[in-house]
Amino acid sequence: MIYMLGAILVAMVLVAFVVPVIRNRTGVVSHSESAQAMLNDQLGEVERDVARGLISTEDGRSATVEIQRRIIATDRRETLTSTPSGSGAWAMLLAAFFVPVAATILYLSIGSPMIPSSVFADRSEELEVLTRQDELTQRLFLQLSSEENGGATEGWLLLANAYMGMRKYDKAADAYGRVLGRDEATFVEFGQFAEALILQENGFVTPVAERALDRSLQMEPGNIAGVYYKSFALAQTDQIDAAYSLLTSRLATEDGLPAWMESYIAQANFYGEKLGKAPISLADYAPVLKGPTAEDVANASDLSVEDRNAFISSMVERLAARLEDKPDDLDGWLQLARAYTVLGDQDQALLAYRQAEPLAEALPDNDQRKALVRQNLQITK
Incomplete structure (x- = not known):
């Protein structure tokens, strides 16, 4: 041919x-x-x-x-x-x-006239997957819409999440909106509904989205998505200082090192630059990265040296005892390792990092706790 x-x-x-x-x-x-x-x-x-x-x-x-x-x-x-x-x-x-x-x-x-272009072949496969996704989501939409009870909540949430993955934010917002009036709707669904609307408008918080955020925060004050996108709404009305304070206040209440903190810090620094504030980092808010410092140790300054050391050791021992009952507490092991490091007990610090190693390896590669454990194990080897 x-x-x-x-x-x-x-x-x-x-x-x-x-x-x-x-x-x-x-x-x-x-x-x-x-x-x-x-x-x-x-x-x-x-x-x-x-x-x-x-x-x-x-x-x-x-x-x-x-x-x-x-x-x-x-x-x-x-x-x-x-x-x-x-x-x-x-x-x-x-x-x-x-x-x-x-x-x-x-x-x-x-040349190779009988071999299709690799770019065309890849594109054909991608188009086939997208077509299949469209067919499945359309079939699920028709099925849920035809049910007398309005369709199962789980089905609408599944459909909404699929639309979010396909970046069809208008359809995702419609699917989330189908369940907001139901008794089982939680702050999560209100937050996801608001997020879909905001992404549809390229980051602009519409009045409908802001009302959904307020409802989400009313149901669960301090929830991650609600606080994050509420800062967008505040910044839109030139309340930059309030937006910055909202994020930093939420960061200050977190004990561990969850992945969302990086997004919070990046957004807070975006607002802080407009306010002329110094940049913040994870170390300013994550106890795992800060650990007990020399200033923390000096809180018992009225005690003698012997009593102070005994007091600190007792605190560390209580933490170690708690971890024996909760060995899956990764943040606890990291905090214990940091405490031993401050006290100069490198052998115990190494043992704590080894306890944390299998827990950290199960984390995604972008989680800083994983890199933290690997780094300290290499240093102590």
């Missing part, structure tokens, strides 16, 4: 080149020839006007000279731009024949 198409293309190219050449050789009147004929007619017309007395002899002579000048100029242009009837025409014919033939031979020798 590919060879037949190639032959057809070669034939089309040959026809495109040969026909104009044949026409030029069979006496087709050129633009220059028609112009000269018109100018000759004008010469005759001038002579007749002089003979009838319509124009003076001097005007007729001037007009005749101008027309003759144009005839000479036209003839000169024709000489410069005309296609040679001999070698030039044959050169065009030879090029029209050999160029596509040479290209075809080269492609057949080094």
Whole structure:
């Protein structure tokens, strides 16, 4: 099939080149020839006007000279731009024949006409997946819409999450909105509904989205999505300081090191830059990264050195005892390791990091606790 198409293309190219050449050789009147004929007619017309007395002899002579000048100029242009009837025409014919033939031979020798383009193949597979997703979501939508009870809540949430993954935020908001009036709706669904609306508007918080955020925060004060997007609403009304304080206050209440803290800190620094504040970091809010410091240890300054050390050791022992009952507390092991490090007990710190290692390895690669454990185990080896 590919060879037949190639032959057809070669034939089309040959026809495109040969026909104009044949026409030029069979006496087709050129633009220059028609112009000269018109100018000759004008010469005759001038002579007749002089003979009838319509124009003076001097005007007729001037007009005749101008027309003759144009005839000479036209003839000169024709000489410069005309296609040679001999070698030039044959050169065009030879090029029209050999160029596509040479290209075809080269492609057949080094190309792969039967193998589809890898980019096209990848794109075809991607389009097939997208088409399949559209079919499944449309089928689920029709099924839920046709049910007498309005469709199961779990089904609408599944559909909404699928639309979010497909970046069809308007449809996701519609699906989330179907369950907001039900008794089982929680702050999560209100927050997800607001998020879909905000993403649909490229980060702008509409009045409907803000009301959903307020409802979400009313149901669960301090919830992650509600606080985050509420800061957007505040910033939109030039309440930058309030938006910054909202995020930093929520960060201050967190004991562990969840992944969402990085997004909070990045957004808070965005607001802080507008306010002229110094950048903040995870270490400012995450106890795992801060750990007990020398200042924390000095809180028992009224005690003697021996009593102070005993007091600190008892605190560490209580933490270690608690971890024996809750060995899956990754943040607790990291805090214990940091405490031992501050006290200068590297052996116990190493044991704590080893206890934390299997828990940290189960985390995503972008979780800083995983990198923290690996780094400290390498240092203590």
